[in-house]
Amino acid sequence: MASPPTEYDGQKSIGGAVPRFSWGSSLAILIILGLAGWSYYGTQFDILDLLTNTEPASRFVSEMFPPDFSLATLQATGQGVLETFHMSFLGALIGAIVAFPLAALGTRNIETVGASRSEKIVRAVPYHAARFVLNVFRSVPDILWALVFVVALGLGPFPGTLALAVHSAGVLGKLYSETLEAVPSRPVEALASTGADGFQSFLFGMLPQGMSNFTSLTLYQWECNIRSATILGFVGAGGIGQQILISMNLFDYPKVATLVGATVIVVLVVDRFSASVRKRITD
Amino acid sequence: MWTNRRESLTSSPPNNRLEIKRVSVAFGRNLALDDVSFVIEAGERVAVIGTSGAGKSTLFRAITRDIGVSGEVRLGGKEIHSLSKRGLREARGLIGRIHQSYNLVPQLPAGVNAALGDVGEMGKTRTLRTFLIGPEAALAKRVEAAMERVGLAGMSATKTANLSGGQQQRVAVARLLVQKPGLILADEPFAAVDPVTTERVLDALLELNGGGASLLVSLHDVELAKRFPRVVALKEGRVAYDGSPESLSKEKLNDIYDGDMETNPKESDEPDEPTGPDVTRLKGQDGISAH
Numbered sequence: 316m317a318s319p320p321t322e323y324d325g326q327k328s329i330g331g332a333v334p335r336f337s338w339g340s341s342l343a344i345l346i347i348l349g350l351a352g353w354s355y356y357g358t359q360f361d362i363l364d365l366l367t368n369t370e371p372a373s374r375f376v377s378e379m380f381p382p383d384f385s386l387a388t389l390q391a392t393g394q395g396v397l398e399t400f401h402m403s404f405l406g407a408l409i410g411a412i413v414a415f416p417l418a419a420l421g422t423r424n425i426e427t428v429g430a431s432r433s434e435k436i437v438r439a440v441p442y443h444a445a446r447f448v449l450n451v452f453r454s455v456p457d458i459l460w461a462l463v464f465v466v467a468l469g470l471g472p473f474p475g476t477l478a479l480a481v482h483s484a485g486v487l488g489k490l491y492s493e494t495l496e497a498v499p500s501r502p503v504e505a506l507a508s509t510g511a512d513g514f515q516s517f518l519f520g521m522l523p524q525g526m527s528n529f530t531s532l533t534l535y536q537w538e539c540n541i542r543s544a545t546i547l548g549f550v551g552a553g554g555i556g557q558q559i560l561i562s563m564n565l566f567d568y569p570k571v572a573t574l575v576g577a578t579v580i581v582v583l584v585v586d587r588f589s590a591s592v593r594k595r596i597t598d
Numbered sequence: 599m600w601t602n603r604r605e606s607l608t609s610s611p612p613n614n615r616l617e618i619k620r621v622s623v624a625f626g627r628n629l630a631l632d633d634v635s636f637v638i639e640a641g642e643r644v645a646v647i648g649t650s651g652a653g654k655s656t657l658f659r660a661i662t663r664d665i666g667v668s669g670e671v672r673l674g675g676k677e678i679h680s681l682s683k684r685g686l687r688e689a690r691g692l693i694g695r696i697h698q699s700y701n702l703v704p705q706l707p708a709g710v711n712a713a714l715g716d717v718g719e720m721g722k723t724r725t726l727r728t729f730l731i732g733p734e735a736a737l738a739k740r741v742e743a744a745m746e747r748v749g750l751a752g753m754s755a756t757k758t759a760n761l762s763g764g765q766q767q768r769v770a771v772a773r774l775l776v777q778k779p780g781l782i783l784a785d786e787p788f789a790a791v792d793p794v795t796t797e798r799v800l801d802a803l804l805e806l807n808g809g810g811a812s813l814l815v816s817l818h819d820v821e822l823a824k825r826f827p828r829v830v831a832l833k834e835g836r837v838a839y840d841g842s843p844e845s846l847s848k849e850k851l852n853d854i855y856d857g858d859m860e861t862n863p864k865e866s867d868e869p870d871e872p873t874g875p876d877v878t879r880l881k882g883q884d885g886i887s888a889h
Contacts, residue, residue: 434683505701508662509777510691510718518729519714523705 379572395555403540410483418491421445452485472553614780621669645823648832691718694779698786709754715776744775
């Protein structure tokens with residue numbers, strides 16, 4: 316005898332977009348909450364202090380106005396802005412040039428079928444070496460690289476540019492290699508299966524497919540560099556940050572206001588320009 | 599041994615004889631190919647049929663060593679899965695492939711994709727030259743001729759991504775025409791193209807076959823498969839049928855397709871009806887083209 320039809324409960328069987336309760340997700344939420352609380356006490360985070368004790372901040376802000384638009388300040392600002400621009404651009408360019416071969420070496424080889432154990436080990440050596448170099452470049456923050464280069468080479472924009480170049484190479488190398496590993500593999504395999512060697516498969520299969528992403532990533536790194544370049548001056552590595560630090564130390568807050576305003580404008584202009592070019596490339 | 603391979607293909611046809619001997623492929627616990635054996639003589643033309651998942655694509659990937667196998671795959675007497683890296687490259691240079699999803703590089707101009715049929719013959723300098731400024735005059739001429747042959751004259755500079763699916767499949771065929779392989783593996787080449795493109799692609803494949811290339815085509819369309827002198831059917835990774843299309847009875851087809859042939863609109867009991875030019879039987883009734 317046929318059993319009576321039961322009412323279909325889609326809510327129970329399908330569920331919504333939010334993951335269902337599980338012990339794993341509950342534990343993850345508890346861990347996140349625990350870490351947040353621990354960090355809150357660890358940093359003496361006090362939102363009430365920020366909201367009630369406004370006097371020092373308002374005094375600092377009021378002393379910045381009106382900004383200093385004297386010819387000397389505008390000249391110094393212009394020089395700082397140009398230096399920042401030069402550092403960020405050259406840093407990104409050198410970084411991209413260094414990153415590219417390292418990324419090519421640090422990309423997993425698709426062709427391992429039939430390779431012997433020793434062949435696989437030999438192929439793995441450049442991969443791991445390139446990845447290690449990229450990790451070192453990337454994991455040391457650019458401001459620490461700047462400190463290293465300032466100690467080695469002295470004050471000025473040159474050590475700052477080198478710091479940006481090394482850090483950019485690390486970041487871009489990792490992103491480039493991830494891009495190469497993520498390109499659709501079938502056109503590359505199709506080339507390899509008709510006799511292309513690894514170099515040819517890379518050149519005609521992987522590179523064209525990754526090129527627009529490379530350009531987009533490099534432009535984004537330039538955006539990041541221009542923000543970083545404003546900070547590097549705080550350790551004597553040139554750029555507008557150095558001017559800001561000097562003016563802060565001299566309590567010349569109107570000049571600080573002009574320099575900070577110029578920095579914001581430059582960052583916004585570069586961001587907009589870079590974003591529009593990236594959109595054009597990826598669309 | 600593999601040098602001057604194009605000349606050797608026509609002068610000594612056994613060089614592209616394909617021998618598949620007790621080949622098995624496993625993905626985890628699933629046997630995608632199970633003890634498959636058959637021989638394709640030089641210049642032979644064979645259709646491979648079977649349901650999705652029967653092992654057709656896996657068979658092609660096993661032949662080009664895209665996946666590891668147990669058993670032997672011999673092309674021109676050389677065991678593909680035992681070759682050195684260099685030997686494998688040279689052997690693969692003998693094999694031309696086209697796929698259902700074209701597998702061209704969409705960012706490259708169509709002409710460069712076609713020129714890559716010659717990639718196995720390019721040294722480092724020619725490779726760089728082709729990459730930076732395009733193929734040299736002789737190769738460019740071959741590319742233009744191939745593009746014209748597939749009806750894409752004057753479209754060599756068009757970005758491949760801007761071409762329709764059918765046009766991209768024709769570029770893939772142009773690549774084969776440039777390559778002039780000894781063995782063509784066509785994996786569902788007509789699945790995503792219109793009937794006119796199907797005939798055009800088929801014509802080009804037959805032209806290559808007429809020049810001495812063996813042709814192995816996997817198909818879902820049984821009617822089309824019956825136009826080949828020999829049909830190999832795979833079922834659950836095993837050879838379920840290997841013979842002429844005349845002997846492929848409806849009962850056998852039902853067995854191959856698990857009874858779905860009753861409703862398969864692409865198959866009928868009627869004798870082959872011409873649906874296009876030169877269709878009742880592809881030339882070379884014995885399965886070996888007259889070359």
